[in-house]
Amino acid sequence: xxxxxxxxxxxxxxxxxxxxxxxxxxxxxxxxxxxxxxxxxxxxxxxxxxxxxxxxxxxxxxxxxxxxxxxxxxxxxxxxxxxxxxxxxxxxxxxxxxxxxxxxxxxxxxxxxxxxx
Numbered sequence: 001x002x003x004x005x006x007x008x009x010x011x012x013x014x015x016x017x018x019x020x021x022x023x024x025x026x027x028x029x030x031x032x033x034x035x036x037x038x039x040x041x042x043x044x045x046x047x048x049x050x051x052x053x054x055x056x057x058x059x060x061x062x063x064x065x066x067x068x069x070x071x072x073x074x075x076x077x078x079x080x081x082x083x084x085x086x087x088x089x090x091x092x093x094x095x096x097x098x099x100x101x102x103x104x105x106x107x108x109x110x111x112x113x114x115x116x117x
Contacts, residue, residue, distance in 0.1 A: 037068055046076030046088075055081050055099045062096045062103070069095065 044050065050072060052058050058081060059065035069092050072079055079086040084095045 041071055044072065044075050044077045049078045049080060052081040055095065055102060057081065062100045065099045066092055066096055
């Protein structure tokens with residue numbers, strides 16, 4: 001985050017982190033893998049900014065990113081991730097294309113690794 005010019009010492013109480021939960025059990029298993037985003041959605045206010053180090057920090061698929069970015073946009077929140085700065089109401093196509101390409105690259109690499117084993 002420092003590479004983005006963010007002084008983490010100033011933001012320590014305001015930093016949200018999330019992780020992908022694998023192998024969850026229960027009625028919601030597999031439906032929402034990045035669950036801590038819900039806390040972020042409850043905390044943000046119009047005019048806030050969310051800075052993500054990587055597109056996968058916003059979601060695990062283009063549809064997931066579209067949902068989360070839409071929720072942030074509806075709350076009046078600006079999103080910055082990699083080369084994308086998205087203000088409320090902006091078109092998400094470029095960001096979603098980027099997420100799709102990265103997801104495809106990860107899937108191809110995993111497939112090749114399985115084939116070579």
